[in-house]
Amino acid sequence: MTHTAIANVNIALIKYWGKKDIEWNLPLTSSISLTLDAFYTKTTVTYDPTLTADILLIDDEIITGGEYLRVTKYMDKLRKLYSIPFYAKITSYNFVPKKAGLASSSSAFAALAYAATKAYGLNLDSKELSSLARLGSGSASRSIYGGLVLWHEGHDHMSSYAEHLTHMDDLAVIVCLIDETPKKVNSTDAMNRLNEYPDLKELWILSTQDALNDMKEAIIENDFDKMGSIAESHASLMHYIIQETGVSYLTDQSFKVMDLTEKIRNEGIPVYYTMDAGANVKILTKKEYVETIKARYEKLSKVIVSYTGMGVSSL
Ligand code: PMV
DSSP states (O other): OEEEEEEEEEEEEEOOOOEEETTTTEESSOEEEEEEEEEEEEEEEEEETTOSSOEEEETTEEOOHHHHHHHHHHHHHHHHHHTOOOEEEEEEEEESOTTOSSOHHHHHHHHHHHHHHHTTTOOOOHHHHHHHHHTTOGGGGGGGSSSEEEEOOOSSGGGOOEEEEEOOTTEEEEEEEOOOSOOSSOHHHHHHGGGGOHHHHHHHHHHHHHHHHHHHHHHHTTOHHHHHHHHHHHHHHHHHHHHHTTOOOOOHHHHHHHHHHHHHHHTTOOOEEEEOSSSOEEEEEEGGGHHHHHHHHHTTSEEEEEEBOOOOEEO
């Protein structure tokens, strides 16, 4: 009754921002991501009939408080869905720089969904596993798969799942670590503010549907410049929307990295930026350009380079 799983972090090219159902974590729109190979979570779940509550260890530390509650509530949902009668010891290691704004919850809940079902002898297909990971963190639904992934918004638990689109192993992401302090507003709280702004919400939904269709086309055409520019403008739109709801994640340093990206692009190198619920900026490019441009970003921040990663697996 024990199993260990590894899952990678993913980064959204078409962002998920906002929920239409908070309890079931159903997003306002579909989204598209790239799974990264440099950042991952390794999780072991062991069911133990003698336990009277779950035990959670992250990076060798016993976890209590809010983080524990989030995980044990998630395990309660999973136990109810699959009639699992035992509590578990959950041991997790994050190979993601702490608080890097890299959605470590995407790798964490993908690894947990996989390990927790396998440990009980269940063999869910990827689609069901993706829906299950989504209940922990929306972006986790996409970390079940490698490469480029589409998360269908759906309308209920089983219809909101992700699927693999294609691998594309010539892509690279240069992550510029600008701010490693905890975020002021977590993504769920920030997202839910959108419900108080119906016009903005409508703008976001319609623009995201258009961007998603354009991105699907760009992926099919294997047109990197089109993919990059759609991702860049969609991330900028998300940050405009976030700002309008009274939250600000980007700093002066984030804008410097964006400016540098535009400068490098004007020199003829395909580079595009994207940002999530934090100040860090991720540069989308192709493998072949990494060595030429990396040092220029290193003048502005610490950087970590990542390539296309694989989906969740057993260890
Ligand atoms: O999965 P969550 O609840 O951590 O939300 C992720 C939100 C963004 O990272 C900003 C966008 C995305 O699609 O990953």
